[in-house]
Amino acid sequence: MHGAHFDYLPATQDILERVGAMETIATEGGYPLAAAALQFPLHEPVVASVLTDRALARLPLSNALHVELTAHQWWWQARYDDADPSRTFETANELHLPAGRPVLLTLHADDVIHSFWVPNLHGKKDLIPGRTATVAFRADATGTYRGQCAEFCGYQHANMALLVIAEPPERYELWAAAERTSAPQPTEPLAQRGQQVFLQSTCAMCHAIAGTPANGRRAPDLTHVASRRRIGAGTLPNDPVTLSAWISDPQRIKPGVNMPAHVLPGADLQALVAYLGTLK
Amino acid sequence: MNVDATAGALAPEPRSEASVAELLHARRFGAWADAPGWLGALCTIDHKRVGRRFIVTAFGFFIAGGAVAGLMRLQLARPDSTLIGPDLYNQLFTVHGTTMMFVFAVPIMQAMGVYFVPLMLGARNIAFPRMNAYAYWVYLFGGAMLYVALVLNIGPDAGWFSYTPLAGPEYGVGKRSDFWAQLITFTEVSGLLVSIEIITTVFKLRAPGMTLNRMPLFVWAMLVTSFMIIFAMPAVMMASTSLILDRLVGTHFYNPAEGGDALLWQHLFWFFGHPEVYFIFLPGLGFVSMIVGAFAKRPVYGYVAIVLSLIATGFLSFGLWVHHMFATNVPELGKSFFTAASMVIAIPTATQIFCWIATLWTGRLVLRTPLYFILGFFFILVLGGLTGIMLSAVPLDLQIHDTFFVVAHLHYVLIGGAVFPLFGAFYYWFPKVTGRMLDETLGQWNFWLFFIGFNVAFFPMHILGLQGMPRRVYTYAAESGWGTLNLISSIGAAIIVVSVLLFIVNVARSVRSGTPAGANPWGASTLEWATESPPPPGNFHPPLAVGGREPLWEQEGIVGRVDGLKNDPPEVLVTTLLDALPHHRFAFPTPTLWPLIAAIATTVMFVSSIFTPWAVIWGTIPIAIALIAWFWPSREETEKHKRMERAP
Numbered sequence: 043m044h045g046a047h048f049d050y051l052p053a054t055q056d057i058l059e060r061v062g063a064m065e066t067i068a069t070e071g072g073y074p075l076a077a078a079a080l081q082f083p084l085h086e087p088v089v090a091s092v093l094t095d096r097a098l099a100r101l102p103l104s105n106a107l108h109v110e111l112t113a114h115q116w117w118w119q120a121r122y123d124d125a126d127p128s129r130t131f132e133t134a135n136e137l138h139l140p141a142g143r144p145v146l147l148t149l150h151a152d153d154v155i156h157s158f159w160v161p162n163l164h165g166k167k168d169l170i171p172g173r174t175a176t177v178a179f180r181a182d183a184t185g186t187y188r189g190q191c192a193e194f195c196g197y198q199h200a201n202m203a204l205l206v207i208a209e210p211p212e213r214y215e216l217w218a219a220a221e222r223t224s225a226p227q228p229t230e231p232l233a234q235r236g237q238q239v240f241l242q243s244t245c246a247m248c249h250a251i252a253g254t255p256a257n258g259r260r261a262p263d264l265t266h267v268a269s270r271r272r273i274g275a276g277t278l279p280n281d282p283v284t285l286s287a288w289i290s291d292p293q294r295i296k297p298g299v300n301m302p303a304h305v306l307p308g309a310d311l312q313a314l315v316a317y318l319g320t321l322k
Numbered sequence: 323m324n325v326d327a328t329a330g331a332l333a334p335e336p337r338s339e340a341s342v343a344e345l346l347h348a349r350r351f352g353a354w355a356d357a358p359g360w361l362g363a364l365c366t367i368d369h370k371r372v373g374r375r376f377i378v379t380a381f382g383f384f385i386a387g388g389a390v391a392g393l394m395r396l397q398l399a400r401p402d403s404t405l406i407g408p409d410l411y412n413q414l415f416t417v418h419g420t421t422m423m424f425v426f427a428v429p430i431m432q433a434m435g436v437y438f439v440p441l442m443l444g445a446r447n448i449a450f451p452r453m454n455a456y457a458y459w460v461y462l463f464g465g466a467m468l469y470v471a472l473v474l475n476i477g478p479d480a481g482w483f484s485y486t487p488l489a490g491p492e493y494g495v496g497k498r499s500d501f502w503a504q505l506i507t508f509t510e511v512s513g514l515l516v517s518i519e520i521i522t523t524v525f526k527l528r529a530p531g532m533t534l535n536r537m538p539l540f541v542w543a544m545l546v547t548s549f550m551i552i553f554a555m556p557a558v559m560m561a562s563t564s565l566i567l568d569r570l571v572g573t574h575f576y577n578p579a580e581g582g583d584a585l586l587w588q589h590l591f592w593f594f595g596h597p598e599v600y601f602i603f604l605p606g607l608g609f610v611s612m613i614v615g616a617f618a619k620r621p622v623y624g625y626v627a628i629v630l631s632l633i634a635t636g637f638l639s640f641g642l643w644v645h646h647m648f649a650t651n652v653p654e655l656g657k658s659f660f661t662a663a664s665m666v667i668a669i670p671t672a673t674q675i676f677c678w679i680a681t682l683w684t685g686r687l688v689l690r691t692p693l694y695f696i697l698g699f700f701f702i703l704v705l706g707g708l709t710g711i712m713l714s715a716v717p718l719d720l721q722i723h724d725t726f727f728v729v730a731h732l733h734y735v736l737i738g739g740a741v742f743p744l745f746g747a748f749y750y751w752f753p754k755v756t757g758r759m760l761d762e763t764l765g766q767w768n769f770w771l772f773f774i775g776f777n778v779a780f781f782p783m784h785i786l787g788l789q790g791m792p793r794r795v796y797t798y799a800a801e802s803g804w805g806t807l808n809l810i811s812s813i814g815a816a817i818i819v820v821s822v823l824l825f826i827v828n829v830a831r832s833v834r835s836g837t838p839a840g841a842n843p844w845g846a847s848t849l850e851w852a853t854e855s856p857p858p859p860g861n862f863h864p865p866l867a868v869g870g871r872e873p874l875w876e877q878e879g880i881v882g883r884v885d886g887l888k889n890d891p892p893e894v895l896v897t898t899l900l901d902a903l904p905h906h907r908f909a910f911p912t913p914t915l916w917p918l919i920a921a922i923a924t925t926v927m928f929v930s931s932i933f934t935p936w937a938v939i940w941g942t943i944p945i946a947i948a949l950i951a952w953f954w955p956s957r958e959e960t961e962k963h964k965r966m967e968r969a970p
Contacts, residue, residue, distance in 0.1 A: 054686075061684050091661050091715035095654060098717060115493075154488040155584060157649055157724065161790045165720020166649040170585055171487055172578020175651040192724045192792050193649070194481050196488060197408040200795035297407050 106144040113156035116198035117275040134262030140214035160189035181208035197298025203276025224253030236317025352889025354860030365913040367451035373437030380430035387421030399812035401800040411796035412479035419482025425465040431605035435544040441850035444529025449522035457515040459921030464508025471501040478502030486576035486587040500932040506562040517548035531868040543608025546636040558594035592643035600639040606740035609747040616846035617693040618685020624677035631670035664714030691765030695746030702738025727787025758836030764828040771821035779814025782807040847872035916952035
């Protein structure tokens, strides 16, 4: 009865039987108990982990789409790269990607640490100020994938989503071509007034709209804001009602957000929302 | 109140009884006994009084941290809840994590060590008892500071690991993160001092005959833990000091814009932070070893294997820190190394679990509350360990890192691995500390409600994490579909609250009217059960000499008594490191108020230096004065020491 000592109390028959049963179980399995204990935690999971990692690292990147993704408190800035500098363009909080083609994201952080995480496409990668990271993946199926900041980054960590829309390559090219154009000049009088409101209020200090003097870099690029599905980094659906609520008092919807409240006369607000609605 | 008439008639005058008792007490225990009254209470350096205080304080912080968690569960119970805004919620989860890791778990384990290590070793007090009192006061003031800050709405809000730059000067505005960093300083000071005391007690104050390989397993666990604290704490000390410097005097350790490095913080913090998990866990394993032995009525199977496992865990735990950082850009090969190390550490823990199963299987089990908590520990810890292995695989970790899956995992490991054994330990040693048993029926309710509540609260979090719910979010949208599981989790949290309240009721009732316990109510084998319950000042009169690993079970377990030690001045026998052979007599320090005064001076400096760096300069003056007074030798005492401390 190796290892079982009963120096202090005599062992009963019952206990001896239990010791016997334990030894039988250990030997019946074909492994000595200690070897079995090593095999499970060490061998299989390590091998599985390394193989999976290797498979992920072998994604071919020769024709990859390159996007520079910069995280801010609490939104995502995306710059679509191109060999021809005039073909680069910028958008925010919504990535359109061609399905079936690899994507290489270069990750930066502007302020604090954030983490890029689109669960159905790839695991997390942190965006760390002062450091550059890359993440490569491929969306095999078309669809809309919700991503989310996964490293606590302050007040609105909970509302820092990133939509990834994987589409057939030809639809992606159409979208990209539209994104490369400047914002259309408003034709409706209401929208024209809205543009005046935008350019004469504080909006233009932080936001940019290509084709207008507005060139702020501290907040999402609004050149094609009307084509996006949601506003406030995934916080609200993008429609005129939520947009005007957001512009008037973003702190009520997303407390702590860096956008100040704008007390605009009703007519101005209506015009502004109408103008933003034309930025397809 | 019922008074027995005959007893009343036979008893002498109450007044004279009290004074006689006091006289006898003083004669019997000499300088070991504290002065009566509040001054004696403030001056005390008795490891039992300080330890008891330490335990009660840490438990108080457990309640506070739990209340904070309750508020968080209230907020998360429903989607899109507006009960608590992000500002308060961020403070709540930061204070919850900080409390549980720094102000509850590590201190309460050390406090259990402060109380029980000397008793288990047959020592008369802990080594450096004045330092011990100082460590307690510093800890108390530091913990209190955290809650004062929270109540004033300036509690830290960057998470319990305070990643820079979020906690740095640019983004961590106000004084919030300074309170966090300074709390770390308080707990560092207290933790390091207690570790030094425990190591010295273990190495030099063991009863004669208690060789290293006869030490109880809890003592081994505390010894390994104390060494780990001494090696790990300097990393976080450097980290938090540089953070304070960045915030207070404008250095740029963590500022990438000026050549600093935001990631440096994570390496320094987790080099400490991962071993910290094991500071909490190893003493828990020590409790398990003690309780399993006592309630299986046999020596724990595989003593040497368990000791080696504890030591192996101590070493391995320093090689895992990067598994908290798999999502940063660490090289792939480096990650694989940390994956392997994280998996290897399962082996020593599994070894111990097998040893306890073997002990329980071949023992005659006494199914009382302490053992129930240990059986609960097995179930929960094994689940937490298995999810730990899942997390150590990089590809899987990158998906479930920083989600509620991790929240579930860490609660399974820490509550299962440390809090369940701790409650078992409360039920097991309560009779030793108070002289009375805790109520068994309430104990059963306490256990089952805790066990069920825990699993209801935390098991759903695994699923929430796999469904993609990130941790540290103050709210979530209804369309995410996480509402039901979060509600279940909050109900579980409420059950835990009821369970802990029952425990408090049980303690409050049993302290006054529990069944008297006697010296050794469980028939256990270790030395703390050889003295009265509660143990008298000076613990053992006279100290015992030990002849085996289970002194109270073996024929030759107690081989003699130590004669010739005086109680005034309080003398102890210092023994040799390996074999515990008598080496020399040593006169112990006596109670004094200076540790408290020094702790107050230290607190003034630490708290003031949140607001001005100059406090570091002028704040040292009162500390220096207090320390000089503390160590000032009196002529009389020096004479005593000279007379006594002669080489044999």
